Amino acid sequence: MPKVNGVGYSESTMNKQFVLKKILEKHLYAVDYIFRSKTGYFYRKNYLYIDATCGNGSYKCDIKSNQNKIIKGSPLIFLDTLKKVINMIGYTDCYFIDKNITSLEELKKQIYICLSDKVKIIEGDYSLKIPSIIENHHNYFGLIYFDPNGIVDLDFIIELSKQKNMKKIDILFNYNGTAFKRKKTMLKLDERFIDYFKEIKKLNWYISEPSGKWQWSFLFGTNTTKIRLPKSYGFHNVTSHNGKLILRKLNYTKDEFRSYLPSQKKLTNLKWWEENH
Numbered sequence: 001m002p003k004v005n006g007v008g009y010s011e012s013t014m015n016k017q018f019v020l021k022k023i024l025e026k027h028l029y030a031v032d033y034i035f036r037s038k039t040g041y042f043y044r045k046n047y048l049y050i051d052a053t054c055g056n057g058s059y060k061c062d063i064k065s066n067q068n069k070i071i072k073g074s075p076l077i078f079l080d081t082l083k084k085v086i087n088m089i090g091y092t093d094c095y096f097i098d099k100n101i102t103s104l105e106e107l108k109k110q111i112y113i114c115l116s117d118k119v120k121i122i123e124g125d126y127s128l129k130i131p132s133i134i135e136n137h138h139n140y141f142g143l144i145y146f147d148p149n150g151i152v153d154l155d156f157i158i159e160l161s162k163q164k165n166m167k168k169i170d171i172l173f174n175y176n177g178t179a180f181k182r183k184k185t186m187l188k189l190d191e192r193f194i195d196y197f198k199e200i201k202k203l204n205w206y207i208s209e210p211s212g213k214w215q216w217s218f219l220f221g222t223n224t225t226k227i228r229l230p231k232s233y234g235f236h237n238v239t240s241h242n243g244k245l246i247l248r249k250l251n252y253t254k255d256e257f258r259s260y261l262p263s264q265k266k267l268t269n270l271k272w273w274e275e276n277h
């Protein structure tokens with residue numbers, strides 16, 4: 001995958017950004033609805049959005065049919081969506097984080113007009129920056145988005161999900177199934193995605209069909225039943241038949257998947273999870 005300042009694009013980038021836009025719309029409209037409903041009357045109306053790996057704001061796409069086409073990066077997609085859900089603008093605090101300073105400088109040029117006390121760009125490793133942001137946002141609804149080039153830091157997401165202020169803040173991450181399995185095989189590690197996934201403290205999960213040879217898949221975790229990601233965006237609840245099938249695909253290598261036998265001892269961690277969901 002070609003990269004500019006650590007931001008990689010591939011043929012599936014367009015689809016990724018299309019699906020992200022749909023998820024962000026769904027999330028912002030759902031929270032807006034909650035705020036305007038009777039029950040919303042009792043909530044403090046505050047929304048926190050963190051893009052943990054925001055990149056430089058655009059992808060310059062020179063692959064085959066899309067010569068020189070510019071695709072908007074996730075920060076711009078979020079800000080565009082927020083402008084549409086106009087009621088939410090005043091309630092929203094937004095953080096764009098990246099460890100690559102050059103990317104952030106490019107991003108700043110594109111969104112300087114939006115920067116304020118409520119829209120901040122932060123340089124650094126997300127695992128060091130996010131905990132204190134969450135600590136300072138008590139009683140917020142929100143969403144944190146992780147989209148690294150390689151494997152997302154699952155240990156960090158597990159710990160984050162346990163933080164007190166995370167109850168109404170949902171988690172969305174783009175997961176690279178193939179990279180995880182390759183690392184596991186190369187280092188002969190006895191660990192699987194499901195071992196991490198089941199430790200993340202969110203009650204409802206939606207998963208998207210894995211895309212391409214890297215098996216990129218979105219996972220969205222929330223504690224509410226009010227935000228559902230539909231099949232029309234390629235999502236399945238992880239407790240559904242298709243959702244479980246996708247989890248298996250992400251969890252096992254092709255060989256393991258072919259020889260999957262429920263009685264196999266090694267696979268019992270997933271079997272346990274399936275039986276309990």
Ligand SMILES: C[S@@+](CC[C@H](N)C(=O)[O-])C[C@H]1O[C@@H](n2cnc3c(N)ncnc32)[C@H](O)[C@@H]1O
Binds near residue numbers: 053075098099
């Ligand atoms: C695929 S790009 C993100 C693209 C962005 N989500 C978009 O759609 O425009 C991955 C970015 O994650 C950043 N990154 C990777 N690991 C990080 C970490 N631990 N903390 C902060 N940024 C990180 C890289 O610098 C890179 O800019």
